[in-house]
Amino acid sequence: MKDILIIANWKSNKTINEARNWLDEFNISDVNLNNKEVIVCPPFTLLGFLKKEIEQRGLLVKLGAQDISPFEEGAHTGDINGKQIKEFAEYVLVGHSERRSKYSESDEMLLRKVEMAKRYGLEPLFFTPNETSPIPESVKTIVYEPPFSISTSPNPTIESPEDVNEVAKKIKENGEGVQCVLYGGSVTPQNVNSFVSMENIDGVLVGGESLDASSFLQIVQNA
Numbered sequence: 001m002k003d004i005l006i007i008a009n010w011k012s013n014k015t016i017n018e019a020r021n022w023l024d025e026f027n028i029s030d031v032n033l034n035n036k037e038v039i040v041c042p043p044f045t046l047l048g049f050l051k052k053e054i055e056q057r058g059l060l061v062k063l064g065a066q067d068i069s070p071f072e073e074g075a076h077t078g079d080i081n082g083k084q085i086k087e088f089a090e091y092v093l094v095g096h097s098e099r100r101s102k103y104s105e106s107d108e109m110l111l112r113k114v115e116m117a118k119r120y121g122l123e124p125l126f127f128t129p130n131e132t133s134p135i136p137e138s139v140k141t142i143v144y145e146p147p148f149s150i151s152t153s154p155n156p157t158i159e160s161p162e163d164v165n166e167v168a169k170k171i172k173e174n175g176e177g178v179q180c181v182l183y184g185g186s187v188t189p190q191n192v193n194s195f196v197s198m199e200n201i202d203g204v205l206v207g208g209e210s211l212d213a214s215s216f217l218q219i220v221q222n223a
């Protein structure tokens with residue numbers, strides 16, 4: 001049985017109180033996780049709070065950051081670096097299409113972010129919008145997420161699980177070190193299983209539906 005990764009990307013959402021309410025509702029201890037691994041990527045402001053709560057509540061949930069500085073610690077106002085992230089998280093998202101388009105993050109910049117993640121023992125979860133976009137060599141886990149499939153895009157269009165499976169297969173063939181390919185874009189409790197039951201799809205990354213604890217729990221259950 002393959003391992004399945006289920007990732008929540010909260011984007012720029014939630015205060016500490018809202019995160020506490022989410023945890024109160026997220027009864028993951030009732031779910032038989034078997035081969036499933038759950039990772040929550042909150043905003044930086046919630047990493048410390050969530051780490052403490054997850055430990056205290058004994059939850060089988062890991063943490064990821066949504067971004068990483070391309071630089072080491074130092075004079076980089078506003079940046080959060082790998083050394084700082086490592087105090088809280090094991091994973092980091094790199095190259096989400098919202099960062100590529102709204103902050104003009106280039107392939108070169110993303111490569112530096114991946115290098116920083118690796119230097120500090122963080123696992124980069126690297127986004128690609130298609131099967132031909134460059135993937136840094138050391139990346140093991142890819143999130144295939146076409147921007148038009150994201151739930152907040154103007155007319156979200158979801159590809160069929162069969163088509164995503166084909167793309168995932170090509171990404172694995174093309175990318176030397178790639179071990180896992182996840183799918184992202186309008187994943188719901190209803191469609192999650194159709195994706196993860198495909199041979200080459202090793203999990204999902206969930207945006208909108210992860211903000212609601214019961215929807216996300218349902219996604220974990222149904223995956």
Ligand code: PGA
Nearest residue numbers: 150151185186206207208
């Ligand atoms: P969505 O977002 O699940 O709301 O489509 C996914 C993402 O952009 O990370």
